[in-house]
Amino acid sequence: MGSIPEPQPALRVIIVGGSYGGLSAALNLQDLCHGLPPRDSPPAVGTEFVPGPQFPIDITIVDERDGFYHLIGSPLALASETFAQKFWIKYSDMPALQSPDIHVLQGSVTSVDPARKIAIYTPHGNNTVPAELAYDYFIAAAGLRRPWPVVPQSLRKKEFLLKTGEHTRSSTAAKHGVVIVGGGAVGVEMAAELKHTHPSLPVTLVHSHSKLLSSEPLPDEVKDTALELLRETDVTVLMNHRLERSEEEVDGEGGKCVRVWFANGESLRAGRVDLAVSRGRPATGFLPAEVLDGEGYVKIKADLSFAPDHFAVGDLAKWSGIKRCGAAMHMGYYAVHNIHQLMAVRERAATAGKEEKEPKFLELGEIPPMIGLAVGKKAVAYWPERGVSSGEEVLSAFFGEDLGFSICWNHMRLGTAPEGKVE
Numbered sequence: 030m031g032s033i034p035e036p037q038p039a040l041r042v043i044i045v046g047g048s049y050g051g052l053s054a055a056l057n058l059q060d061l062c063h064g065l066p067p068r069d070s071p072p073a074v075g076t077e078f079v080p081g082p083q084f085p086i087d088i089t090i091v092d093e094r095d096g097f098y099h100l101i102g103s104p105l106a107l108a109s110e111t112f113a114q115k116f117w118i119k120y121s122d123m124p125a126l127q128s129p130d131i132h133v134l135q136g137s138v139t140s141v142d143p144a145r146k147i148a149i150y151t152p153h154g155n156n157t158v159p160a161e162l163a164y165d166y167f168i169a170a171a172g173l174r175r176p177w178p179v180v181p182q183s184l185r186k187k188e189f190l191l192k193t194g195e196h197t198r199s200s201t202a203a204k205h206g207v208v209i210v211g212g213g214a215v216g217v218e219m220a221a222e223l224k225h226t227h228p229s230l231p232v233t234l235v236h237s238h239s240k241l242l243s244s245e246p247l248p249d250e251v252k253d254t255a256l257e258l259l260r261e262t263d264v265t266v267l268m269n270h271r272l273e274r275s276e277e278e279v280d281g282e283g284g285k286c287v288r289v290w291f292a293n294g295e296s297l298r299a300g301r302v303d304l305a306v307s308r309g310r311p312a313t314g315f316l317p318a319e320v321l322d323g324e325g326y327v328k329i330k331a332d333l334s335f336a337p338d339h340f341a342v343g344d345l346a347k348w349s350g351i352k353r354c355g356a357a358m359h360m361g362y363y364a365v366h367n368i369h370q371l372m373a374v375r376e377r378a379a380t381a382g383k384e385e386k387e388p389k390f391l392e393l394g395e396i397p398p399m400i401g402l403a404v405g406k407k408a409v410a411y412w413p414e415r416g417v418s419s420g421e422e423v424l425s426a427f428f429g430e431d432l433g434f435s436i437c438w439n440h441m442r443l444g445t446a447p448e449g450k451v452e
């Protein structure tokens with residue numbers, strides 16, 4: 030009499046961070062484990078997809094927020110309450126995550142022990158008792174910490190909408206206009222979106238260097254085009270103005286305003302001042318110090334691993350190239366392709382008693398500097414093969430009509446409920 034095979038235990042995967050990198054990892058892994066083409070890399074037209082082995086999986090995404098926030102749309106969310114509402118989708122409302130294979134926990138991962146394969150996380154909400162999460166594979170996708178208003182600090186959609194709503198209303202009511210400090214990509218987009226959405230509001234961008242995007246390794250033509258487009262939107266741009274201090278004062282009509290002083294002795298009056306100067310620091314405090322570099326970035330290999338069965342993707346990974354959401358999603362896919370390979374070789378060895386074959390890993394190559402920057406109704410883009418391009422058609426290609434929200438949403442198929450396993 031034959032025996033009924035034992036059901037295979039689900040392989041447990043923990044993903045810290047449910048944004049571009051983390052969601053891409055979760056959903057591509059589910060595709061692969063269901064025998065489906067990975068959504069990040071569908072088969073080329075005319076070629077047939079050959080499914081790999083299928084595995085029962087149990088993916089846990091831990092995120093401090095209660096939903097996915099379309100971070101690259103932040104400059105528009107700060108200028109428009111309609112877009113703020115659209116850009117934060119609670120995980121419980123996201124069709125792609127309504128799968129028995131994927132669970133989302135709202136909380137902070139505080140430490141990880143790669144040797145024991147245990148992560149500690151502190152839930153948010155009523156029960157804040159730290160809990161242990163055991164896993165087989167681990168993916169760090171926790172991004173960078175950046176201050177408000179560059180990145181919202183709220184962890185729940187409700188608070189986020191209150192805070193951004195207050196911010197938008199206070200900006201538009203600023204009789205003496207808004208000054209944005211910092212001419213990096215974020216400052217340029219914040220100034221441009223505010224002016225584009227509220228054309229009668231005086232908006233000034235101040236930057237301490239002689240070129241915008243001065244800390245990015247990009248050709249001068251990109252920086253000069255960004256300045257040209259920003260001036261076309263009627264943002265006042267002050268180059269070589271290093272902020273020294275700002276102090277409250279009363280205007281001639283008895284209203285409150287801010288006097289902004291620069292190192293060159295000049296000053297100007299503003300209704301409010303927003304800082305867009307921070308580069309952010311990696312949110313990697315939960316990882317052992319030996320896997321981090323001096324700045325806190327995770328030292329990954331080309332296969333994205335930083336320890337056996339442990340991977341890091343997105344902004345927190347130490348890799349070449351400007352930090353971009355496209356790169357984060359791409360890395361998420363590469364990491365789970367490699368995890369799926371590991372699952373496959375181990376299963377083969379366990380069931381057939383054969384030696385583990387070498388897994389076929391995908392490896393990241395050098396990523397050159399490239400950028401797409403939205404500036405009001407136009408955009409400037411640069412990548413090495415195509416050089417610099419700009420205009421309304423570039424905005425449409427890189428950002429659509431909602432600062433990239435629909436492009437990312439559709440690319441990761443976040444609005445589509447998961448398909449079942451291929452029989």
Ligand SMILES: Cc1cc2nc3c(=O)[nH]c(=O)nc-3n(C[C@H](O)[C@H](O)[C@H](O)COP(=O)(O)OP(=O)(O)OC[C@H]3O[C@@H](n4cnc5c(N)ncnc54)[C@H](O)[C@@H]3O)c2cc1C
Nearest residue numbers: 046048049050092093101137138171172343344353354357
């Ligand atoms: C204002 C702004 C505009 C941008 N514009 C563009 C653009 O136009 N194009 C472009 O390509 N890129 C742009 N970027 C960069 C892009 O947003 C990042 O490259 C991208 O967000 C990286 O994705 P990620 O998944 O690595 O991390 P993030 O998007 O930062 O997500 C990290 C997630 O991890 C969670 N988290 C952090 N720590 C923990 C923890 N300990 N426990 C649990 N959860 C945790 C966070 O809550 C968050 O959800 C912009 C960035 C900013 C700030």
